[in-house]
Amino acid sequence: MLAKGRKVPVRGETAAAANYAFGPLEDDMIIKHRLLTRTTTTRGEPPLKKLQKKFSTFIIEAGKEEDNHSDCLRLSKAFLQELNTFEIPLLKSKAVIDANIKEKENFNDLKKEINKQILQAQDDIEDLKKLLEESKIERQHKEECEAIRKLIAMQPPRSETQKVITELEKEIVALETENTVGSRLLELRKKQFALLLHVVDELQNTIDEDQKSLIEETRMAIEEHKGMAEDASGGSEAMAVD
Numbered sequence: 757m758l759a760k761g762r763k764v765p766v767r768g769e770t771a772a773a774a775n776y777a778f779g780p781l782e783d784d785m786i787i788k789h790r791l792l793t794r795t796t797t798t799r800g801e802p803p804l805k806k807l808q809k810k811f812s813t814f815i816i817e818a819g820k821e822e823d824n825h826s827d828c829l830r831l832s833k834a835f836l837q838e839l840n841t842f843e844i845p846l847l848k849s850k851a852v853i854d855a856n857i858k859e860k861e862n863f864n865d866l867k868k869e870i871n872k873q874i875l876q877a878q879d880d881i882e883d884l885k886k887l888l889e890e891s892k893i894e895r896q897h898k899e900e901c902e903a904i905r906k907l908i909a910m911q912p913p914r915s916e917t918q919k920v921i922t923e924l925e926k927e928i929v930a931l932e933t934e935n936t937v938g939s940r941l942l943e944l945r946k947k948q949f950a951l952l953l954h955v956v957d958e959l960q961n962t963i964d965e966d967q968k969s970l971i972e973e974t975r976m977a978i979e980e981h982k983g984m985a986e987d988a989s990g991g992s993e994a995m996a997v998d
Contacts, residue, residue, distance in 0.1 A: 807842050810835045
């Protein structure tokens, strides 16, 4: 038989466990062989082998030329009984296989439905993400509006602001008027200063001319006085000679 004892390896027994454990391929071969031969244990004769023996015995007995009708009938009944016994597990296996197939189909349908729900959930998540972003933007706008509202609330009323604006406009008009008067006065002062400079220049020229005339007159007087002095000196000398 293909059956062998299996031993689960524990720590410290790895080398010994290799002599008892089967690989995955060997396990599959053993399971397939047991399913085909309807062998569920390692003891006793397999049902398929028993059925084969009974069939062989019946065929051998039927092939004899002796008058063994009763033996053939007995062997045929034994074979049919064994066949029925062998068929019952097959029917059970077929029922299990059909149930498994049905269960697999249900599982596939459930898997498709779950995948569909997953895709729908992903779409819903994307929609919720977009909605969340829009909500964040809307909230930010509301916060900005609230900040502007608080800033506006901190400002004085419009009537007071308008009153202040009116007063400032009056002050601006007064300052413009004062500026105009100052500009005109400055222009007048410029003209007066220019005239004064002209007068000063004329006076300076007059004074220079007067100074020149005075110097010339003084020089002529000095020369005249010097000539008279020379004349007087010459007369004195003549008188002394006389």
